[in-house]
Every structure is written in structure tokens, then in C-alpha cells.
């Protein structure tokens with residue numbers, strides 16, 4: 448099995464849900480650079496989709512852009528229908544769409560809990576099972592979810608977000624077991640705080656730089672994670688080299704979860 452050959456990805460076609468986001472865009476770019484046959488970007492951010500699709504034009508991948516509102520089941524169903532209208536052989540799914548709402552458990556609004564669960568958990572369940580059914584019909588595939596390292600800790604101010612991401616960890620294990628016999632491997636990566644617009648939840652706050660500095664100091668590698676550190680793991684999990692990795696919850700945190708403060 449040649450996972451590092453020039454044509455290791457030319458039989459792969461990847462769907463990236465959340466493809467307009469910072470981590471999604473980097474994953475798309477790296478898939479494109481290794482010759483992935485087709486790439487579909489799904490997101491609700493139209494201008495973000497246009498921007499990422501333009502970046503991919505420099506490489507050979509064929510790119511499909513599909514707008515979807517993950518809060519709406521009908522929109523998810525329509526997006527999957529559009530995805531399969533002219534092409535059936537999507538054999539990689541990456542789910543990286545997500546939202547963040549901060550607040551202590553005492554203060555968080557019930558609506559914010561619902562929004563987190565709708566996008567970060569329910570939408571991942573709904574979209575994955577629709578696409579898994581199609582993967583079963585073509586003989587298998589790879590599913591990689593983007594979870595969060597917040598699931599390893601008690602997370603003051605992010606408890607509801609972490610709870611929504613724990614749902615992904617559990618779904619990953621059940622999907623891996625239920626769909627394994629159909630040659631579908633399902634894994635989740637759990638990045639620590641990453642340098643993306645997600646960090647803007649503290650932008651505008653004069654503590655922003657201090658917050659970043661404090662985070663950096665807590666990292667064993669003394670720097671923050673970047674999307675370019677995450678994408679290669681996703682590519683490995685999408686490659687034929689990871690056939691026996693199934694149902695894994697993989698931290699991408701430079702060892703931060705092991706540091707006692």
C-alpha cells in the first residue's frame with residue numbers, strides 16, 4: 448500500500464462540511480495539493496466558500512461549492528442531494544463546521560445551549576448518516592470529525608461547547624462500530640485552541656494578547672496550534688494507510704492535556 452506515492456489521493460474525493468472555515472480551508476488546500484480527485488466545500492458562509500474555492504483553483508482538484516445551513520435538517524438534506532446530483536464516489540467526509548458560545552454553566556442561556564447542540568452535535572449526526580448511507584453503497588469510506596480538546600477537561604466558561612463536542616466523541620465510537628463492517632472508518636481529532644477566527648471570542652477584549660500569551664505558556668511546545676498542524680493528520684486518517692484506525696479520539700494538542708497547572 449503506497450500511502451506516500453504521488454497518486455495516493457487520486458482515487459479520493461473529499462467532502463468538507465465547514466469548508467469555508469479556517470481549519471476547513473487548510474484541510475481543503477492540503478487535500479488539493481496531494482491530488483485529491485474532487486473536493487466539495489459545504490458551509491453557510493458564501494463569501495468564505497468563494498474565497499476557498501478560488502484558492503483551490505491553483506491546483507488540479509475539481510471543486511464543488513454547496514451552501515448549507517446546518518441548523519436546518521431540510522437544508523442538510525438538500526445539500527446532500529446536490530452533492531450527489533452528478534457524482535456518487537465521495538469516499539471521504541470531514542466535518543469541521545462548528546460554533547462557539549461561551550458562558551459559565553450558571554449564566555449560559557438555554558438558547559445558546561440549543562444552538563451549540565444543533566450545529567456541533569445534531570448536524571454532524573444528521574449529515575454523517577446521510578453520507579454514510581451513500582458510502583455504504585460505493586463500498587466504504589473515511590469519516591473524520593473535528594472535535595475539541597475541551598472534552599478532556601472541566602472547562603470553565605466553555606462547558607456547553609465542550610458538552611456539544613463530547614457528543615461527537617461518542618457518535619464516533621458508535622459510527623465506527625455500526626459502519627465498520629461496511630468498510631467505513633470513523634475517527635475524531637481533538638485540537639487544542641487554534642489560531643483561527645474562533646479565537647475572536649476574546650477579540651476586542653484588551654486581555655486578548657495576554658490571553659494568547661498565557662495559553663502559549665501553558666503549551667508544552669510554547670506556541671499555539673495552527674490549522675496547518677491539523678490538516679496532515681486529517682489527510683493521514685483519509686488515506687489508505689489508516690485502515691485499522693477506527694473509532695479513535697485523537698488529541699492534537701502538543702501534549703497540553705498532560706500539563707498540570
Ligand SMILES: NC(=O)c1ccc[n+]([C@@H]2O[C@H](COP(=O)([O-])OP(=O)(O)OC[C@H]3O[C@@H](n4cnc5c(N)ncnc54)[C@H](O)[C@@H]3O)[C@@H](O)[C@H]2O)c1
Pocket residue numbers: 465466467468469470471489490491492495515516517518543544545546566593594595596637638639640641642643644645646
Ligand atoms: N479554533 C479553535 O481554537 C478550535 C479548537 C478546537 C476545535 N475547533 C473546532 O474546529 C472546527 C473548525 O473551527 P475553525 O477554527 O476553523 O472556525 P471557523 O469559524 O473558521 O469555521 C467554522 C465554520 O463552520 C461554519 N458554520 C457555522 N455554523 C454553520 C451553519 N449553521 N451551517 C453551515 N456552516 C456553519 C462557519 O461558517 C465556518 O466556516 C469547529 O468545529 C471548532 O469547534 C476549533
